Each structure stands twice: as structure tokens, then as C-alpha cells.
Amino acid sequence: MNSKDILIKVNHLYKIFGEGDKSALDLVKNGMSKEELLEKSNCVLGLNNINLKINKGKIQVVMGLSGSGKSTLIRHLNRLIEPTSGEILFNDRNILDLTPKELIKFRQNNMSMVFQKFALFPHKTVLQNVGYGLAIQNISKDEWSDKAQKWIKRVGLDGYEAYYPGQLSGGMQQRVGLARALATDAEILLMDEAFSALDPLIRSEMQNILLDLQNELHKTIIFITHDLDEALKIGDRIAILRDGSMVQDSDPQEIIMNPADEYVSDFIKDINRARVIQAKSIMTSTNTKSSGATVKEDMVLEDILQIMSDAPSKPVTIENSKGKITGKIEMVNLIEGMKRPKSLGTNITG
């Protein structure tokens, strides 16, 4: 990872909620657990020594169960919550050193946010909602409504400009939320469980809209979710939080192949491995052509199985996106890859 590709760097970030958080900080640094801390000092440990590097133009997913601190973490990035200790570097500038005026400028220009419960302004029309981030920068009405119009069209809400949020369905409301966040042209997009409140079909549709937009815009997106399928679908990297601590932060394939601990294993045990694991994760490296068909290295096992079932004894050749041969897969590799790792237990009925 080249250091100039990193846009945001979170270093040793701690957040403790409650009175006397400074003294509680020392206890936490000395290894006190969340439960112990709550009992001893009546403070709640929000984030415990978070270190995270977020790459420019990528989608960084932060995952965890409720109460794991993921929403707290994302709110530190635009300082809706102040940390107890640590630093957050944006282009090597510590966000925590910004004066109130600079912080307002930073929020207006560099970061925008999409919320789980949409948080649209109920008294403003769709057009006014989408243009809000621009309107508060004292940009002329003509200019902001032009831009807002463009984004309303882009998220497929053409013709709904004069509606109020209360008149729209949940999916449409979140499109407004997305358009509102995109309208300011901020390079960083914070998405706090943005699609969790939507029903599965709409959610999948919104994920596709986001991926489409990302192909075109290459924003740096920090995406919070508790849904592993969603994380695997859109994440370039996935960080997993538990009780305010970072458990694992890696490539999605890596998380499935090598879960860092029991907690992560638990998370991934119910996924359909054949549909998620890609060829490159299980192939045997080689640069010579094998006897079977040739497939791309990001093809998932389910599709490879389909191809191999015609000629089970012939190993398939794996090539990378540039057409160079990088490895091969035999039937036995496929079976090995689809089976759960030992640490996940062999409970077939579950």
C-alpha cells in the first residue's frame, strides 16, 4: 500500500463516554475491559485504540454488531463526536486541530454523510433537501438548485423535486439522502448504516446505485453496516469492530479465508462461501496453462463449479485481469474452499 494513496489515517483513537473520562483513559490503556470499566468508574468504553488507514477512492466498510462502536467511529471522522484521545489525519492534517470555523468549512467541502434514518429536513422539499449543503455555503439559489437538480436526476428521482420527504417511500427518501450527500462534491462520503432501514429488495437496488456511482465518481467511502452480505458486496476493505476494539481489518477475501478470531468466524459462518470466495483465494500458484477451461481470478467458486462439472478431472486455468496466467484450481481445491474452516466447527445441522 503506497502511503500517498491513504486519505484518512486514524491513530490510537480512544473514546470514553461519561464523567472523568481522562482518568478512565489510563485504566483502559492499561488493559481494563469494557465491563470492568463500567463497573469501576461508571464510564462506557466507546472506542479502544482504533488504528485505521482508509485508501483514497475505495470503499472502506466498518462492520460490527450494535454497540460495537461503529457509529461512534464514523462520527469521529467529521467530529460530530469528540474523541477522548488520539488523532485523525486527513491528508496528513489532524482534523482534531481544526478551529470551529475550519471545522465548518471542512464539513461543507470535504465530507458529507448519509444517515440510517435518512434525517431529511421534513419541512423542505426534495430540491431544498438536496441543495441544503450548498445553500448554507451562501451559494446563489440558481447555482445550487441546478446542481441539486442534476443529482436528483442521477439518483432517479426526476419529477419529485417539489415533494416533501414525508410523501416519499423509504427507498426514495434514502435516494434523497444520497443525492444530498453527493451534491456538495465532497470527496469523502460517510454512510452510517445507510441502507439498513430499507427492505431487502430496495437495499440491494440502493447498493447497486452506490456501486454505479462509485465506478464513475471514485469517492472515498466509509460505509457502516452490520450486514456481512452487504459488506462483501460493496467493500474494498472490511474492518470489524467488537466492543470498541478493531478485531480485523483486511481484504474481504482474507476475512473469509482467515478470520482473525472466534468473533469474526461467528460473523461469517452463515454466508454462502461458494458465492463469495473468489478463485484467487484458493488457487495454486503457477504460470503454466492447465488442461481445463480458463477463468478470471475474481470468479466465484459457484461459477467455477458450473464450468468444471463438465470435465471434473481437468483443472481450470486462472488468469488475472490482464490475461496473464496466475494459477490453477482442481476439483479438490474447490471442495476444500467451500467447506468451513476447522475453527468454525463441523455442525452440519446448524
Place this chain on the structure above:
Amino acid sequence: MDWFFNFPDMSRSDLREFKKTVDFAFTDFSRTYGRGIEDFFEPLLMFLVWFEKLFINTPWPIIIFCILLLAWIGSRSILIVVGTFLSFMLIGYFGMWEDTMSTLAIILVATFLCIAIGIPLGIAMARNNKVQAAIVPILDVMQTIPSFVYLIPVVMLLGIGKVPGLIAVCIYAIPPIVRLTNLGIRLVDKDVLEAADSFGANYWQKLFGVQMPLALPTIFAGVNQTIMMALAMVVIASMIGVKGLGLPVLRAISNQYLALGLMNGLAIVILAIIFDRVTQKFGLRMQKYRNEGKD
């Protein structure tokens, strides 16, 4: 065991001394500063007199036309406009036109004063918990203390007349608007405020762009209550020299004139109902975004 059966109270002479000290101190205060305070309120008095004259001297058809126009702008309801028209015709026919105009004038000025002072006060309370903690007890006192009690110092300072009457009305009528402004702003959805924050809105942009518009229905309920309470004070205000519908009621009480009391009392009720319906309809129309369907 005497203390057990009789409360160990202050001796009579001490108590008399205490009361005397307080009374003298306040008399001194009003002698020294009364003139200055009266001068301070002089412009308000001039305005009140001018405003009342304006209402009384304008020919009645013009006044009725203006009132009906306002009722229509506020409520957009033919029913309310027709009701208002009939009510005012009836009031005029029974010879209460001039008193009604006087009352209308003082109520409008009092309401305007209450809004001008009450809303900023409510905003300050919503912004800061300490300000809220300091003002809430004062509002409690203002709402529960018998009005006659604060009439005494007001009359001692300013004598009898329109200004002390106006002050008495305002003391009684201002708490709802302050309370409901504070409440309305505090009830604005935290998520929406967070969204405004995340886009870099400053305090004033949040206040006027998000909090006030969303609190408006609640604030308007406060304005409505303030008008109602100001009307309720009309009779008491007439005791210290405010002209209007309250004066005949007062006369009716002391002389047991049933018809006179009933007529003027009902005129006050009619004013109250008209104000209430128009402001409520107006408050509802301001929340059109909550209604179903486009526009």
C-alpha cells in the same frame, strides 16, 4: 411545651416592623425612580393611546373589512370569515363597538410585546440548560401568583392607567409563549440536527433554517395561548384603568347588572373564539409538509 402547640412565630411588633420596612423601602424606591420609570414608558403610552384612537376613530366598515381580510388570510375558511362578520355586527348592534375596539387594541399590543420578548427568551432557554433552570421558576411564579399581588407594586410605581394595565396583562400572558418556544425547539429531531451539523451549518443557520421552522407549530400554540390569557386578563386590567370590555363587566359585578355583565362577557368570549380559530387554522396551514398529497 408551648412551642409544640403554638407555632413559634415572630412577635407582632417585629412583624409590623418588617412589613413597614419593606413598604417604606418600596415607597422610597418608587418616589426616587417612579418618575424615571414613567418617562421610560412614555413612548409606549403614546403608542397605546394612538393605537386605540386609530381603532376607535376608523369608520366601522373599514375595521370590519380589515378584520375579515385578516381572518381570511389566517384561516382560508369561509365559515370562519362569515362567523367573524356576524359576531362583529352583533357586538356593534348591542352598542359595544367602542369598548371592543379598545380591548382589541390593548390585546394586540400585549400579544406583540409578549412575542417580541417571549420568543427570544424561549430560544435562549432552549440553547442553554442553565438559562432554562433560571427562567422556569420565574415563569412558574408568574403563572401562579394571584394577579392582584403584582398589581400592587405596578400601581405604586406607575399609578393607574394603560401602561400598568398592559404590564399586568403581559406578566400574565407571556409564560406560554416562552415555555412553548423552548419546548418546540428542544423537541426538534436530534437526527435532523445532526444532519445539519454534518453539512457544516452554523448555529444561526440551524436555528432559523431547521429548529425554528420545525418548532413553529408548537410556538404557534404558544402564541394562541398567550392571546387567550391576555383576553382573560381584560377584566382585571380594567381595575387599574384600562378601558374596554372589562370595565362594564366590573361595573356589572359591583351593581349586580346581569344583562350588562353577560353582554360584555360574551363579547370577550367571541373575541377569544375568533382569535383562537384563526390562529389555530394558521398554525395548521404552516405545517402543510405534514399533510398527505402534493401541496
